[in-house]
Amino acid sequence: MEAGHQAASVSYRDVTKRYPGQTEPAIRNLSLEVPAGEICVLVGPSGCGKTTAMRMVNRTVEITEGDILIGQTSVRERDPAELRREMGYVIQQVGLFPHRTVADNIATVPRLLGWDRDRIAARIGELLELIGLDPDMRDRFPSQLSGGQQQRVGVARALAADPPVMLMDEPFGAIDPIARERLQNEFLRLQAEIRKTVLFVTHDIDEAIKMGDRIAILKAGGRLAQYATPAELLMAPADDFVEDFVGADRALKRLALMRVRDIDLWQAPLAFVGQATGEVRAKLDGAEVPHALVVDSERRPIGWLSETDLARETVPQRPDSGPQPILDLDDVMRDALADLLQTETQYAPVTDGDGRIAGVLSVEIISEFLVSPEAKVEEHAAVERPTAE
C-alpha cells in the first residue's frame, strides 16, 4: 500500500493573469486560501477566468503577477513537468489516451515517476477497486467503456500517484444528468476517504453547492465576487451579482444543505398508550403543536390522537390517524419538506437514530426559517469571508 501523501493547502497570493495582446487581465488580484483536504469549487459565468485560475496551479497557464503556494512551496520555483506529476488532473473530455488500455492509462504518472512494474500493477488494482470498476476492465481500451466508466478511469488516473492536490476542470460536464449525479456522489464518498485538496471548476451553481466545502464565485474580468462555504453563500450573498448567480431559488437550495437536526423543532404533547385521556387533554392547552402524538413505552411514534380517540377513556393502541411520514434527524431538509408536501400532512414526527421521538417538523417551521434567516447567520458568515478588505 502506498504511503499516502499528506494533502496540501493551496493559496493564491494576489495572482494576476494577463494574456499577451489583451488589455484586460483574465484574472485580477486573486487571493484565496484552500485548506488542505477540502474541495474548493471555482464557479462563475463563461469567460470569468475560472479555468485559467485553476490552470495556474499546475502551470499549464503561467502566472503573470503574484504567486501560488502549495503548502509552503511556490509553484513558480518548481519544474512544470515535475509539479504536474504531483497533481491529479481531470478534464471535461476526460482525455483518456485512446491507444492505451485502462491499466496503461492509470499507469501514466507512475511510469513518468519511474515506479517499478510490481508497484504499478498493485496500484492499478487498488484504484480499480476504489472507483468500483471490474478488474476485467484492465485491458479494455477507452472506446469500449461507457462515458461514466471513462470518467471514473479518468479520476483513477489522476489519483494514481496519490497526489496531494487534485485539479478537476468540469469533470462531469459532458455526462448525462443521471450518471452525473451518481458520479458526483461517488466522488464525494471517495473524497471522504482520500481527503485530497481539490480545485473543482464548474459553471453549474448547483454542482458547486453540492460538491464544494468552499465556493469561489468569479465574475467577468477575473474578479473574485465571494469566497465562502455554500451555506454562507446562499444565506448572505456578498452582492447583487452573487445573489443573481446563485439564483432566485437560493432559499430552496439551502434546504438541500441542511439536515432536520439543524432546525429548532417543535414539541408535541405525548400520549402514552394506555394513559388516561384526561391527562393528555390537559397537556394540549397552550402546546406548540395542537395535537397529541401517541407513542409506545419506548417513546416511538404510533400515530396522532384524534378527537374521537380523545373521547375514549384511555389512549388507544391504534389511533385513528397514523404517524406517517416519520422523519429522521439526519434527513436532508429538502427531502423532509418533500415528504411533508407529498403526504399532505401539516406535522411530521422526527425520530432519532433509535426511532425515539425527538420533535415535530411542520411546513410552518420551514417557511418561518426561510423567511427570516439572514439575521441569524450574518454573524458567523462574516467570520470567514476573506473578500471583505
Next chain:
Amino acid sequence: MTAAVAQFAPLLAQTEIHNRAEGEASCVAQNKAFCLDWALDNFDRYTTPLLEHLVLVVVSVAMGFLVAFAMALLSHRRRWLVPTFTGATGVLYTIPSLAFFFLLLPVTGRGTDTAIIALTAYTLQIIYRNIVAGLANVPVESREAGRGMGMTHRQLLWRVELPLALPEIIAGLRVATVSTVAIATLAVFAGAGGLGEPIYQQLDFKTNIVIAGGLAILMAIVFDALLVVALRLLAPWRGREPASARRRHRLATLRRAPEAA
C-alpha cells in the same frame, strides 16, 4: 532515352534468335497472351530483376520514411516550416521520373544510387503529408491530458502523439510503397535494373510482359498487405473489440475450419 533504347536493341535481337533456335513454333511464336511452358522454363531470368526491384523499393521507402519523419519532427513544433516542406516535397513529386534520372546521371552516374535517390524523393511528399496530418489529428484532449499530467514535449510526442498518428502514417506508407513499386519499373533507364529490365527488353513479347508486370503487381499487393497487418498489430486499439477478443475469435474460426471440411 534514345541511347538507352539503342543499347537494348542487340539484346532484343538475341532473345528472338534464341527463341527461334529452340523451335517453339507453337505458343511463343504465335505470341499468345501467356505461355506457361515458356514461363516455367525461363523463370530464372526474372529472379535477379525481382530481387533488384525489391531492394530498390525497400531502400527507397525506408529512406523516404526516415527523411520525411525527420522533416515532420522538425516542423512539429515549428509550424511555419510545414508549408515550406510541403512545397519542397511537392516540387520533387512533380518532376517526371525519366527526366529525374537523366538529371541525376551527370552527378551520381548510372546505377542503383541514382534510381534510389529519385525514388526516395518521390516518396517524401506522401509520407511527409501523412505524418503531419496524423500528428495534427491527435485529439486535443489527449494532448492536454498528457501535458497536464507532467509529460515533457518529448514524452508527449513519443508516448501519445506518434502512437495516435500511426494509422495515418501507415496509410501514407502504403500509398508510397505501392507507387514506388510501380515507378521502380523505370529504374532500368537509370541503369539500376529491376523488373523494368525484362519489360523493356521484350516489349512485344506478351508472356514476358505478363510475368514481369505480374511480379510487380504481386509485390505491391504483398507490401500493402504486410503494412495492413503491421497496423493491426501496432494499433490494436482502433477496433471496438479488444485485441485479445479478436485473436480469440480468429482462433475459433481457424479451429472450426477443419471440422467443416
